[in-house]
Amino acid sequence: MTRPDFLQSRRIVIKIGSSLLTNGGEGLDVSAMADWVAQIAELRRRGLDVLLVSSGSVAEGICRLNLIERPHSLHELQAAASVGQMGLVQAYENSFQKHCLHTAQVLLTHDDLSDRQRYLNARSTLLTLLGYGVVPIINENDAVATEEIRFGDNDTLAALLANLVEADLLIILTDQLGLFDSDPSVNKEARLIDVIGVDESALDAMAGGSRSGLGRGGMATKISAAKLAARSGAGTMIASGYDEEIILRLVAGENIGTFLKPDIARFAARKQWLAGHLQVKGCLSLDDGAVRVLKESGKSLLAVGITAVDGVFKRGDLVSCVDFAGNEVARGLVNYAANDVQLIKGCSSDEFERLLGYSDDAEVIHRDNLVLL
Secondary structure, three states, X not given: OOOOOOOOOOEEEEEEOHHHHXXXXXXXXXXXXXXXXXXXXHHHHOOOEEEEEEOOHHHHHHHHOOOOOOOOOHHHHHHHHHHHHHHHHHHHHHHHHOOOOOEEEEEEOHHHHHOHHHHHHHHHHHHHHHHOXXXXXXXXXXXXXXXXXXXXOHHHHHHHHHHHHOOOEXXXXXXXXXXXXXXXXXXXXXXXXXXXXXXXXXXXXXXXXXXXXXXXXXXXXXXXXXHHHHOOOOEEEEEEOOOOOHHHHXXXXXXXXXXXXXXXXXXXXXXXXXXXXXXXXXXXXXXXXXXXXXXXXOOXXXXXXXXXXXXXXXXXXXXXXEOOOOOEEEEEEOOOOHHHHHHHOOOOHHHHHHHHXXXXXXXXXXXXXXXXX
């Protein structure tokens, strides 16, 4: 298998691990952060959307609080994260400002992405930030997350984020060269894997735990993250963040690190997810004009083309779209609850505020969340 050239990518998620950011636990490595930021700034100049998932808040908090080791209790971890997050974001903001780029701090919990309404809210916020040219810096909301809803590691968070924003590529920077066929610290003959499919059975035997003790992830979580990212068709690169110009070289398709190849194309994967993995909660009947626009132009569904609403659904639910004869033509995640769609059906978006008392999305279903059948 060959690895693709991602220079023409639209959107990339980059995750940087704790051991890299804190120089093995000695505090934030501001020099290394400046180097990664410079590479991200170059990608932005090339027109790519970049979202940065950054670990390091707990590790930085441990350093600031002069703790001897990583705490074990949840409340101590939350306290360390709260302290460390201040320094982490400040360091990034100072570095990005040198490239005239704005940043935004986004803290998420697993609950934010498992609830479809909050999923859409998070997606809308992140896409709006990207539209403004901002680089979102995302981390798990360690200060409030409970054991039941925490992601467990930022590798998983980065993969779910890749699904959320439909990224083309997930880059996971770590303190290892990539994925080996066995543990290189034990086996000197261990071989670095160049390219491997995410569904290959050999992957599970290659996983290991976190060596540094600073983060919660190891190769096992990175492999799991690659499989999650592949659900929306994103490929995953695992490589050493210590290598010079690593981000730019990976995006250019250089043979470095490990590329975990998705088993299905991005559009087909999203279609499969929308069409088969979510329960349909309602139905929208469309006029001939709306059906024609969806089929021929691939545009979003607007309220003006809706003639009837059936079912009880809320924002973020999956609904079916049918033509005059009742034939299903599409499915998608709806931006308004059933009662609201009843009020705005057949109307233009500039009437939403008068009819609903508020105005949110102009589309009832955005084209990115709609799949033709």
